[in-house]
Amino acid sequence: MGTEASSINQGRTADRTGALINWARRRARDLAPFITLVILIVFFSVTTDSFFNYINFRNILGQVATLAIVSTGITFVILCGEIDLSIAAVATMTGVIAAQLFGEAGASQFVAILAGVLAATGLGLLNGWSTTRIGLPSFIATLATMQIASGLGQYITKGSILYTLAPVLSYLGGEYMGETEPFRLPVVILTGIAALIVGHFVLTYTKFGRYVYMTGSNREAARLSGINTKNIVTACLTISAFSAGLAGMLNTGRLGSAQGYGLDDMLLDSISAVVLGGTSLFGGEGGVKNTLIGLLIFGVLNNGLNQLQLDIFVRLWVRGVILLIALIINIYALRLRNVQAAE
Amino acid sequence: MAHFPMETMNTEVTAKPILELHSVSKRYGGVIALDNVDFDLRPGEVHGLIGENGAGKSTMMKLLSGVYSDYGGEMQLNGQTVRFASPADAQRQGIGMVYQELSTFQHLTVAENIFGRNLPMRGGLVDWPRMNRVAQTHLRELGLAIDVTTMMGHLPVGTQQLVEIARVIFSGARIIILDEPTSALSPPETQRLFEFIATLKAQGKSVIFISHFLEDVLQISDRITVLKNSQKVAVLERNQTDKHQLVELMIGTEAKLLHQVYEEETHLVEKRKVGEVALVVERLTKRGAFRDISFDLRKGEVVGLFGFMGAGQIELARCLFGAEPFDAGALTLESQKLKFRNTTQAKKAGIAYVPENRRHSLMLQQEIFKNVTLAHLGRLIPWLLNQRAELAIARTQMEHLAVRPPRPLLPVGALSGGNQQKIVLAKWLTQQPRLLILNEPTRGIDIGAKEEVMNIVKKLRDEGVAILLITTEPETILSIADRALVMSKGRLTAEISGRELTKENLMKHA
Numbered sequence: 001m002g003t004e005a006s007s008i009n010q011g012r013t014a015d016r017t018g019a020l021i022n023w024a025r026r027r028a029r030d031l032a033p034f035i036t037l038v039i040l041i042v043f044f045s046v047t048t049d050s051f052f053n054y055i056n057f058r059n060i061l062g063q064v065a066t067l068a069i070v071s072t073g074i075t076f077v078i079l080c081g082e083i084d085l086s087i088a089a090v091a092t093m094t095g096v097i098a099a100q101l102f103g104e105a106g107a108s109q110f111v112a113i114l115a116g117v118l119a120a121t122g123l124g125l126l127n128g129w130s131t132t133r134i135g136l137p138s139f140i141a142t143l144a145t146m147q148i149a150s151g152l153g154q155y156i157t158k159g160s161i162l163y164t165l166a167p168v169l170s171y172l173g174g175e176y177m178g179e180t181e182p183f184r185l186p187v188v189i190l191t192g193i194a195a196l197i198v199g200h201f202v203l204t205y206t207k208f209g210r211y212v213y214m215t216g217s218n219r220e221a222a223r224l225s226g227i228n229t230k231n232i233v234t235a236c237l238t239i240s241a242f243s244a245g246l247a248g249m250l251n252t253g254r255l256g257s258a259q260g261y262g263l264d265d266m267l268l269d270s271i272s273a274v275v276l277g278g279t280s281l282f283g284g285e286g287g288v289k290n291t292l293i294g295l296l297i298f299g300v301l302n303n304g305l306n307q308l309q310l311d312i313f314v315r316l317w318v319r320g321v322i323l324l325i326a327l328i329i330n331i332y333a334l335r336l337r338n339v340q341a342a343e
Numbered sequence: 344m345a346h347f348p349m350e351t352m353n354t355e356v357t358a359k360p361i362l363e364l365h366s367v368s369k370r371y372g373g374v375i376a377l378d379n380v381d382f383d384l385r386p387g388e389v390h391g392l393i394g395e396n397g398a399g400k401s402t403m404m405k406l407l408s409g410v411y412s413d414y415g416g417e418m419q420l421n422g423q424t425v426r427f428a429s430p431a432d433a434q435r436q437g438i439g440m441v442y443q444e445l446s447t448f449q450h451l452t453v454a455e456n457i458f459g460r461n462l463p464m465r466g467g468l469v470d471w472p473r474m475n476r477v478a479q480t481h482l483r484e485l486g487l488a489i490d491v492t493t494m495m496g497h498l499p500v501g502t503q504q505l506v507e508i509a510r511v512i513f514s515g516a517r518i519i520i521l522d523e524p525t526s527a528l529s530p531p532e533t534q535r536l537f538e539f540i541a542t543l544k545a546q547g548k549s550v551i552f553i554s555h556f557l558e559d560v561l562q563i564s565d566r567i568t569v570l571k572n573s574q575k576v577a578v579l580e581r582n583q584t585d586k587h588q589l590v591e592l593m594i595g596t597e598a599k600l601l602h603q604v605y606e607e608e609t610h611l612v613e614k615r616k617v618g619e620v621a622l623v624v625e626r627l628t629k630r631g632a633f634r635d636i637s638f639d640l641r642k643g644e645v646v647g648l649f650g651f652m653g654a655g656q657i658e659l660a661r662c663l664f665g666a667e668p669f670d671a672g673a674l675t676l677e678s679q680k681l682k683f684r685n686t687t688q689a690k691k692a693g694i695a696y697v698p699e700n701r702r703h704s705l706m707l708q709q710e711i712f713k714n715v716t717l718a719h720l721g722r723l724i725p726w727l728l729n730q731r732a733e734l735a736i737a738r739t740q741m742e743h744l745a746v747r748p749p750r751p752l753l754p755v756g757a758l759s760g761g762n763q764q765k766i767v768l769a770k771w772l773t774q775q776p777r778l779l780i781l782n783e784p785t786r787g788i789d790i791g792a793k794e795e796v797m798n799i800v801k802k803l804r805d806e807g808v809a810i811l812l813i814t815t816e817p818e819t820i821l822s823i824a825d826r827a828l829v830m831s832k833g834r835l836t837a838e839i840s841g842r843e844l845t846k847e848n849l850m851k852h853a
Contacts, residue, residue, distance in 0.1 A: 205727045207720050214717060217706040224666060224698055225718045225770065226690030284708070 029278040029285060032333035033293045036276075036326050040297060044304030051307045054182060058189070064273075064299040065192035066173070066247045066254060068292075071270040072199035073243025075291045076236040078274055079203070081216040081283025082138040084240045086127060088267035089149035091248030092260065094120045096153045096162065098249050099258035103164030112166050113249065120245025121238055123149055128234025138237065154260035162258040166249075173253020188254055195243065200288035212236060216283025273298045276326055280334075297326065359422070361386045361549055362407075362518055367416035369402055376402040377414070378573040384518065389540060389550045391564030391581075393557065395593055396815065398570040400553050404520055407551070408440040409433030439516025441507050443523040443653075449496030454478035456495050457510045478513075485509050486542045501532030505539055512548065519543065520551045525559045526653045526832070537563050555651045555853065556831075557586045571595055590847050617825065618642030621809035622778050624663070627672035632658035633833040636672070640778070640809045645800065647820030648813040649849045650830035656813050657699060659830070660780050663811070664696040665689035676778060690718060693777030697767050697784055699813075704767045707756035711746075712737035714755050714766055719774045740769035744799060761792020768799055779803060782813045797823055817846040829853050 024031060045052035070087050077084045094116040102112035123145050130141040172191050176184045203209035214222045215232045223229045247266075252258040277294025279286025301322060305315045360383040369377040377399045384390050394400045405411050406418070409427030418425055420436060427433040430440070447456055455462070457478045463470045478491040487505055495503060504524060511519060525533045540550055540563055554560050560567060561581060569577045569592045577592050622640040627633070633655035640646050650656045662669040665683025674681040676692055683689045689696070695718070698704050705714055712730075715737040716723055723736055737751035744765040746758070755766055764784065771779065781800065785793040800823060804810055812824060820827050826840035829852040837852035 207724065207728065210713065210717075210720060210728060214706055214709070214713070217709055218702070220703050221706055222717075223686055224664070224696060224703055226686045227717070228685055228687045230685070284706070 028333035029280075029330070030290060030293075032329050033276060033278045033290065033297060033326070036329060037293055037297045037300065040300045040304060044300065044307060048304070048307040051304055056303065056307075058185065060296075060299040060303045061189045061192075062186045063303065064295045065186070065188040066251045067266065067269055067273060067298070068192035068295050069195040069247035069250065070244050070266055071273045071291050071295060072195045072288060073240035073247075074270050075199060075274050075279060075286070075288055076203070076212060077138070077240045078271075078279055078281060079216045079283055079286060080212050080233055080236045081219065082131065082233055082237065083271075083281075084127065084138065084142045084237055085267060086123065086142040086145040086149055087240060087244040087270060088263045088265070089146040089153065090120050090123055090241050090244040091251065091266055092263045093123075093149040093153035093156075093248070094245035095248040095252040095258045095263075096156050096260055098169065099162040099165055099252055100156050102166045103162050109166035109168055113168065116249055117242065117245055120241045120248075124238035124241025125234065127237040127241065131237060132230035132233050138233075142237075150261075157258070157260035159260065162252075163256070165252055165256070165258065169249050169253035170256070171253070173250040174256060188250060191250060195246070196288055196292055199291075203287055208232075208235070213284055216280075216285075218284070269298065272323060276323065276330070278330055278333075358386050360384060360419075361421060363419040364403075364406075365417045365419070367403075367406065367414055367418065369406060369411060369414040375573050377406070379416070380570070380573075380575045382568060382575065384549050384551060385565075386549055387544050387547045388565045389544060389552055389563050391560035391567035392551055392553045392570070393555070393560055393567060393589060393593060394570035398593070399573045400570055401522075402573075403570070404440070404522060404551075404553060407433070407518075407520060408438055434511075434514060434516070437515055437517040439508075439511025439514070439519045441504070441511060441519065441521050441524065443526060445500070445503055445507050447495050447503050447507055449494075451495055452492050453482075453489060453495055453498070453506055454491035456506060457481065457491070457513050459510065459514065481513050482506075482509055485512065485546075486539065499532070501528045501535060504528070504536065508539070508543075512543070516548075518549045518551070520553070522553050523555065523652075524552070525554060525556055526651060529832075533559065557589050557850075561586060561589075569593055586851065590850050594846050594850070617644040618807055621677055622663075622811075623673075623675040625673045625675075627659070627662065627669055627674065629655075629658055629662055629667070629669045633830070636830075636835050638828055638835065638838065640811060642809050643804055643807045644826070645804050645810045645812055645824045647824030647827035648811060648830060649817060649820055649827055649853060650815065651853050652815060654830040654853070655833040656830050657782065660696065660698075660782050660811070660813055663689075663778075663780055664694055666696070694780065695771035695776035695778070696780045697771065697782055699782040699786065701760070701763050701767060704770070705755050705763060708754050710752055711741070711755050711758070711766060712751035715740050715751070715769045716773065718770045723773055736773060737769075740773060741765075743772075744769050745795060759789075759792070761788035761795070764788055764792065764796055765799075768796070772799075772803075775806065776803075776808055779808050779810045780813070781810065783815070784812070785814075785816070785819055817849045820844075820849065821846060 050056060070091060074084055074087055097119050098112045098116035101107040101115050102109055107115070127138065127142050127145050130136045130144075131138045134141075171187060173188050175187050177187055177190070178184050203212060211222070211227050211232050214225070214227065215229045219229050248263065251263065273294040274286070274291050275281060275294065276297050277286065277290030277292065279290045279294075301319060305319060310318065362384040364380060364382040366379045366381060367377055368375070368379055380399070380403065382403070392400055392403065402411075406414055409430040409432050412426055412428060425436065427436065427438075433440075454475050458474055463473045463477070465473070475491050482489055482491060487509060489498070489502060489506060495506065498506070508519060508521070524536060528536060543550060552560060552564055561584075564581050567579045567581060567584065567589065568575060569579070569589065571593055576595075579588075618641055620639050621642045624639070625637050627636040636659060638646070648656055648659075658667065661667040663674065665686045665688055676694070679692070681692055683692075686696075712733050716733045724732060734751050738749065741749045741751060746762050746765045746769070755763055758766065784796055784800070788796070800810060800812070812820065814820060821844065824844070826838065827844055827849060828835055829837040829839065829849060831853050837848070839848050839852075
């Protein structure tokens, strides 16, 4: 770090270029994923004919919309330095509970949805309790909850598929807004965007959001600043389960049915999206903005590889390789920034 | 491949030295850490090494144990000039080092710890029966009755230390360096260690005993070397000296001058009026850390809490701030009984805590303003976060405490140590605390920043804040405290005020 005198003596222009470089370095965590996204879009636009058009972009958004809701929730958990492995199972279970109560038990859609939300939230609180009060690592605690939720989902359906869904869920998950093209937007896109906006708002503009970042940044320091870090972690795990529940119910609306299995990809997909966006798995850095970019990278990659008409078996491992490369770029971008912090 | 030590019985203490240092010097950049120091250690001798923090004890220890090889002067082992290339080299040549923080493997057995990496093998597998037999014999020869199949972590710290010493002897050490070996031990454990050291002596081993605890040094050493300001000031026979003389030698004549200066200040302090009682601590106890701590603290008063590392003062501070639970006793703040379940409650009661390590208080990658507003965010910002309001608060605080550079958008990690410490204080001063607990507030910061920090503390004192100042540096207490408490091995050993408040008295009770 330069002394005061030398920084005053430096020329204005040099100062400005320096500031720009410093800004870019400090923002490396946010910039690297964005650049990855742009490269992917350019690549698929050039190599395929069907990628770069409005309808396809809308498809991409539709494909990542429910994922966006889960990913918003798990962004909170990852930001405070924990992990939640139960989200996919909780999503499945919640979808099944709502469908069972509405379609089979004859409950009102309000009661069915409320029950689903409560069940998901309850499991989130359980995750928080066993992590912060008992002291289990969240990795283990949520692994157990994953088993519970997945078991309950299958116990309720006993292998059957439920087709009678609450109309609200069918609308939010599967209907379209607007009658004519190009305004025929899937409602689920708007739902996903709403979740991202709410998540971003809470993390950026509320004191709770600040505490989440600080807890993830240095938990001991947060605690010695008088922050109840146990409550913060519990709240994050609860938010994550709540979002998973919502996503699970909307997903039944999107698919038109509820079943006790089939959402297994959601766990790894959402964690990949969050990390691809540049949120640190160690906590404290990143946010919903990053998750949005991560989701788009994820969506573009899946969609683009489809457009390339690669063999499905090739597609799977190629996707894995590209994810790995993107993550490596993120880490390098981060090192660049840390070098600057050390200077 | 393990060494099986051969015992040469040599109890002749006045024999030719086994280890000698001849005008050894060591610098770190421009700073002299050891200045022409002579030292000698005889076979079968226990040699005490004492001095204040920064006198050169640990540099000398690192030199003897092979951590440094770039020093001036000469080291002789058994009359041969040596220069250890590495700690492993020193170990090979018979120097065993036992650090204050034991480096034992808690989840392995005593036998495995003793053998370390050189486990006896048989047909490619570990030969457990032989390992246990040899380890048990080794301990028995040293007079230790410890079952070698016990898990290391199941033994009390004092016993682990004995095993650790036995381990370095097993790997061939004839000279054993003990760094602050008694700081974590109870009195009976200390006696047991001393009996063990006597056994080693009888077997011809030599021991360098580095310690802050002068009574322990006087009890066990044959001779005592005193270091002061990187120089050797005396080598004394144990039976020709006493605690008083040792303290004098350690802190030197300038202490008398300092004493006069402080005495004048103390007079001023006596005239200053302190307020009513703020904090009352009654028989506070936490098992394994401290016992029966009772004292009170008045508004507008700075009370120093002196003790060497590991005396229990950090645990005490953490209990006062609700960061750890205590087992027994009572806390009262402004006639309100307190029992915290977490730090949030302590904060709400008006307690502010500056920990001994800035990393336990700051988020270094986060912006300065976020660190400043963190502790009292709930009171500072009424509803939604507002960066402009936060920046304004941070700027006011930074101006107040003269933080340089005054740029609240920088990450805290970009500031110098002294300025980081000011941010720690700023965080707690956005709301006036009732009780401020400062733990080593001036550690690792330059002199200018030290003075600034102390001036802030004085200002808060004058505004009526009750301040508990915890430190291992007597000077810090002398420069500002109205009274001082001394802790030693988990107990409150003295309360000193007025003319009695001298460095000598602090050190004597610690």
